[in-house]
Amino acid sequence: MASSKQLDLLFHALGHRTRRALLARLSRRPATVTELARPFAMSLPAVSRHIRVLERARLVRRTVDGRVHHCAPNFAPLHTVEAWLRHYRRFWEGQLAALARYTANAAESA
Amino acid sequence: MASSKQLDLLFHALGHRTRRALLARLSRRPATVTELARPFAMSLPAVSRHIRVLERARLVRRTVDGRVHHCAPNFAPLHTVEAWLRHYRRFWEGQLAALARYTANAAESA
Numbered sequence: 001m002a003s004s005k006q007l008d009l010l011f012h013a014l015g016h017r018t019r020r021a022l023l024a025r026l027s028r029r030p031a032t033v034t035e036l037a038r039p040f041a042m043s044l045p046a047v048s049r050h051i052r053v054l055e056r057a058r059l060v061r062r063t064v065d066g067r068v069h070h071c072a073p074n075f076a077p078l079h080t081v082e083a084w085l086r087h088y089r090r091f092w093e094g095q096l097a098a099l100a101r102y103t104a105n106a107a108e109s110a
Numbered sequence: 111m112a113s114s115k116q117l118d119l120l121f122h123a124l125g126h127r128t129r130r131a132l133l134a135r136l137s138r139r140p141a142t143v144t145e146l147a148r149p150f151a152m153s154l155p156a157v158s159r160h161i162r163v164l165e166r167a168r169l170v171r172r173t174v175d176g177r178v179h180h181c182a183p184n185f186a187p188l189h190t191v192e193a194w195l196r197h198y199r200r201f202w203e204g205q206l207a208a209l210a211r212y213t214a215n216a217a218e219s220a
Contacts, residue, residue: 004127015121017114020194027201075201076209082195084130089192091137091185099186 002080006057010081013057018042019050023059026073033062033069112190116167120191123167128152129160133169136183143172143179 013019022036037047051071054060058077063070123129132146147157161181164170168187173180 004130007130008125008127011121011125015118015125017118020114020117023198027198073201074205075198076205077202078195078198079202079206082192082199085188085192085195088133088137088185088188091183092187092189095184095186096189 002083006077006080007084009057010059010077013053013059014081016050016053019054022047022050022054023073026060026071027075030070030072033071036071112193116187116190117194119167120169120187123163123169124191126160126163129164132157132160132164133183136170136181137185140180140182143181146181 018040021040025031025036025039033044033048033051036051037044040047048069051060051062051069055062059074061072061074063072128150131150135141135146135149143154143158143161146161147154150157158179161170161172161179165172169184171182171184173182
């Protein structure tokens with residue numbers, strides 16, 4: 001069972017479009033902070049702060065080689081988010097099924 | 111496809127253990143803000159602020175009846191979070207499979 005702290009860090013890390021975009025970029029291949037900053041038109045310190053939030057959630061691993069910071073993604077913690085979501089799936093599936101029935105009935109009686 | 115804004119609001123709403131606990135409580139049955147505040151030993155304004163964050167993410171619907179605020183859960187938006195996660199599943203499944211192989215090999219050579 002994931003700790004509350006772990007889930008707080010994960011959801012917080014995912015709650016910003018730039019951090020999700022950084023993860024998407026890293027899913028293609030590892031990159032340096034400089035390479036990550038380029039397409040976002042952001043300063044290195046700004047990108048570095050986002051990376052730090054991802055690191056705290058263990059979604060990114062940073063290794064420092066002199067002045068070059070290498071970032072590699074780590075998707076394993078997302079498994080924890082999925083496990084949390086799984087608990088609620090039956091609720092939203094129930095809601096979506098009810099909506100589909102409602103729409104079908106409305107179409108029939110139109 | 112979910113908008114970035116929608117995902118920002120959803121992940122932000124889920125990124126606090128109190129808000130996840132409020133959702134868990136509401137998954138059992140709808141409740142008033144007063145009923146929600148009780149087990150958390152929080153002030154009504156504090157709980158109300160958390161509810162507002164959940165409302166912005168459309169995870170809770172609040173109806174006001176005089177001074178009583180009724181809250182009902184809405185789990186449908188979680189479907190959006192799951193769709194986002196799905197894209198990364200192959201990555202973490204790959205990582206977990208590699209870990210399992212490594213552990214099995216280590217056990218054999220021990």
